[in-house]
Amino acid sequence: MWKCPKCGREFKNTNQDHFCGEPPKTIDAYISDQPDSIQPLLHQVRSTIRTALSDAQERISWSMPTYWNRHNIIHFAAFKKHIGLYPGEKAVEHFRDRLTEYKTSKGAIQLPYEKELPLLLIAEIAKWCYETENHH
Numbered sequence: 001m002w003k004c005p006k007c008g009r010e011f012k013n014t015n016q017d018h019f020c021g022e023p024p025k026t027i028d029a030y031i032s033d034q035p036d037s038i039q040p041l042l043h044q045v046r047s048t049i050r051t052a053l054s055d056a057q058e059r060i061s062w063s064m065p066t067y068w069n070r071h072n073i074i075h076f077a078a079f080k081k082h083i084g085l086y087p088g089e090k091a092v093e094h095f096r097d098r099l100t101e102y103k104t105s106k107g108a109i110q111l112p113y114e115k116e117l118p119l120l121l122i123a124e125i126a127k128w129c130y131e132t133e134n135h136h
Helices: 027-032 039-052 089-094 119-131
Strands: 057-061 064-068 072-078 082-086 103-105 108-112
Touching: 027 039, 027 057, 027 064, 039 064, 039 072, 039 082, 039 119, 072 119, 089 119
Parallel strands: none
Antiparallel strands: 057 064, 064 072, 072 082, 082 108, 103 108
16 A cells, blocks of 8 residues: 555555545636646646537536536546546547547546647547437
8 A cells, every 4th residue: 555645545556646635626726726837738628628518517526627417427637747538438439549649548538748639539529428428
């Protein structure tokens, strides 16, 4: 077990990524807590998803910005080297052919900071999750 020196939480993995402290109450607070260099990228992802899912509510769930309409639809989060997009495993499978340049895992897509954000693809994934009711 590894114990975070900042917050004291224990994890199976050493240096486990997590959010220390009190979770943010709003997406604005979440973004403002991130490094200045990452905030514009998070605003772009937020704006893209907000436009694609105009009927969805914004909220924080699992300490991440989340879009919700009767269920969680999609989440995103900032990490050291990437933005994590969490549309669920069916979406990752459905869009697999268009995600070959990104690291993916069950239900997650890593969008590295050094690459341009695929905003049109993010919008398509968000809409697909909503329209097919493949909510995360």
